[in-house]
Amino acid sequence: xxxxxxxxxxxxxxxxxxxxxxxxxxxxxxxxxxxxxxxxxxxxxxxxxxxxxxxxxxxxxxxxxxxxxxxxxxxxxxxxxxxxxxxxxxxxxxxxxxxxxxxxxxxxxxxxxxxxxxxxxxxxxxxxxxxxxxxxxxxxxxxxxxxxxxxxxxxxxxxxxxxxxxxxxxxxxxxxxxxxxxxxxxxxxxxxxxxxxxxxxxxxxxxxxxxxxxxxxxxxxxxxxxxxxxxxxxxxxxxxxxxxxxxxxxxxxxxxxxxxxxxxxxxxxxxxxxxxxxxxxxxxxxxxxxxxxxxxxxxxxxxxxxxxxxxxxxxxxxxxxxxxxxxxxxxxxxxxxxxxxxxxxxxxxxxxxxxxxxxxxxxxxxxxxxxxxxxxxxxxxxxxxxxxxxxxxxxxxxxxxxxxxxxxxxxxxxxxxxxxxxxxxxxxxxxxxxxxxxxxxxxxxxxxxxxxxxxxxxxxxxxxxxxxxxxxxxxxxxxxxxxxxxxxxxxxxxxxxxxxxxxxxxxxxxxxxxxxxx
Ligand code: AMP
Numbered sequence: 001x002x003x004x005x006x007x008x009x010x011x012x013x014x015x016x017x018x019x020x021x022x023x024x025x026x027x028x029x030x031x032x033x034x035x036x037x038x039x040x041x042x043x044x045x046x047x048x049x050x051x052x053x054x055x056x057x058x059x060x061x062x063x064x065x066x067x068x069x070x071x072x073x074x075x076x077x078x079x080x081x082x083x084x085x086x087x088x089x090x091x092x093x094x095x096x097x098x099x100x101x102x103x104x105x106x107x108x109x110x111x112x113x114x115x116x117x118x119x120x121x122x123x124x125x126x127x128x129x130x131x132x133x134x135x136x137x138x139x140x141x142x143x144x145x146x147x148x149x150x151x152x153x154x155x156x157x158x159x160x161x162x163x164x165x166x167x168x169x170x171x172x173x174x175x176x177x178x179x180x181x182x183x184x185x186x187x188x189x190x191x192x193x194x195x196x197x198x199x200x201x202x203x204x205x206x207x208x209x210x211x212x213x214x215x216x217x218x219x220x221x222x223x224x225x226x227x228x229x230x231x232x233x234x235x236x237x238x239x240x241x242x243x244x245x246x247x248x249x250x251x252x253x254x255x256x257x258x259x260x261x262x263x264x265x266x267x268x269x270x271x272x273x274x275x276x277x278x279x280x281x282x283x284x285x286x287x288x289x290x291x292x293x294x295x296x297x298x299x300x301x302x303x304x305x306x307x308x309x310x311x312x313x314x315x316x317x318x319x320x321x322x323x324x325x326x327x328x329x330x331x332x333x334x335x336x337x338x339x340x341x342x343x344x345x346x347x348x349x350x351x352x353x354x355x356x357x358x359x360x361x362x363x364x365x366x367x368x369x370x371x372x373x374x375x376x377x378x379x380x381x382x383x384x385x386x387x388x389x390x391x392x393x394x395x396x397x398x399x400x401x402x403x404x405x406x407x408x409x410x411x412x413x414x415x416x417x418x419x420x421x422x423x424x425x426x427x428x429x430x431x432x433x434x435x436x437x438x439x440x441x442x443x444x445x446x447x448x449x450x451x452x453x454x455x456x457x458x459x460x461x462x463x464x465x466x467x468x469x470x471x472x473x474x475x476x477x478x479x480x481x482x483x484x485x486x487x488x489x490x491x492x493x494x495x496x497x498x499x500x501x502x503x504x505x506x507x508x509x510x511x512x513x514x515x516x517x518x
Pocket of ligand 1: 021022023024025028046047048049050051052053307
């Protein structure tokens with residue numbers, strides 16, 4: 001099928017041709033005709049599948065007729081993070097270049113007055129994170145009753161971040177007469193209930209996660225002590241031909257510390273996480289995308305869905321607590337059929353998390369040993385709650401210990417096998433045989449099940465004469481800048497990775513609820 005068969009206008013087709021896309025992706029092929037028909041769509045698709053264009057392209061054509069009135073946007077797209085919102089706004093610029101649509105981006109951390117001015121002029125497309133949208137609504141700067149098309153993107157991530165009460169409130173402010181497009185990478189029962197409430201007779205579309213990240217990404221696992229992680233990372237960066245890389249940490253505060261530590265080693269590095277001022281985040285991302293910065297140390301939320309062309313490497317400085325995040329993280333590289341390399345640093349306490357990832361992707365991540373770094377072995381013991389660098393946390397009792405793999409949040413959800421399991425291509429993805437870095441006879445990969453039963457032997461003999469790096473206590477201090485206002489990142493996981501609803505019990509979990517918010 002070609003884009004021409006989807007019913008899009010000549011102007012939109014020309015914009016698509018200008019981008020160089022030759023054929024629609026499965027989500028575009030299936031969603032675009034239904035969106036053009038005015039139907040509600042429930043799309044089960046993650047970033048990387050081309051889902052942004054699956055709603056922006058038909059929206060541009062639908063909105064081409066009609067005019068916006070001051071403070072009354074005609075369409076609304078809700079995104080969980082500022083970066084994703086900015087990416088969607090860029091998509092409207094690219095695909096809508098032959099149309100005269102006004103858009104506004106309402107995200108936290110940026111000037112209210114600029115956003116209010118835009119709203120006053122009238123906007124066809126409003127792209128917003130929930131917190132800022134509600135702030136502006138409460139200030140009386142926006143009326144949502146004229147919204148004819150609503151897009152809720154990354155609904156499962158909104159659930160993780162505690163945004164569902166805000167989203168329910170926003171939807172309650174909209175007219176019932178509207179078209180709703182609802183996207184989520186996974187469809188746990190909470191999200192399904194929400195979709196049932198927001199959508200009317202939707203066309204359901206499920207697409208597999210893209211095969212390209214897993215088939216073209218060479219993966220490797222390095223097990224070291226918590227103290228050895230930074231040195232292991234530095235050596236990996238040195239040994240590998242790193243053009244540009246995202247280095248993921250599980251906790252925001254570790255992002256800053258690691259970035260500073262790498263900078264001290266003379267590496268070209270910047271930090272990206274939800275507590276940084278928005279201007280800094282935007283500037284850092286721009287510089288990274290323009291190859292002015294080689295290494296970006298980031299948290300999951302800040303880097304979720306980021307589309308950086310030609311990223312050569314992903315390093316997991318921490319094993320992700322949620323197995324699905326592993327797939328999202330390594331999917332930043334190896335895009336569009338390019339080769340990519342993904343290294344995961346694990347400490348002995350990470351055994352259960354590694355096992356959960358290997359279970360999810362259906363294969364073992366090949367272990368490697370870095371010359372000069374003492375190899376450790378994974379333990380399958382229940383680890384105490386993890387603190388910095390994977391070490392057991394001290395003090396602060398009361399919260400849960402390490403969460404069960406795949407157990408993203410409370411209440412637990414039952415993953416749908418058709419949705420949460422990677423596609424067959426992902427499961428069967430071959431892993432490159434060649435050694436990734438200088439290794440001293442790495443042990444052959446064993447099946448995931450065998451590995452998860454326990455690693456009885458040391459992976460490698462100790463390399464004599466190597467002293468683990470000592471950390472400068474000054475680096476350990478917190479450098480976190482708190483944003484005072486309600487913000488789209490206020491629920492970014494901190495040190496436990498456990499995200500709850502706080503004081504906000506979502507309405508859809510309470511026994512009494514309307515079938516569809518007015
Ligand atoms: P998304 O899932 O919307 O984040 O898109 C992932 C990437 O796929 C982005 O870099 C898009 O520019 C790209 N993309 C979207 N549609 C197509 C297409 N039909 N052909 C090739 N690339 C595409």
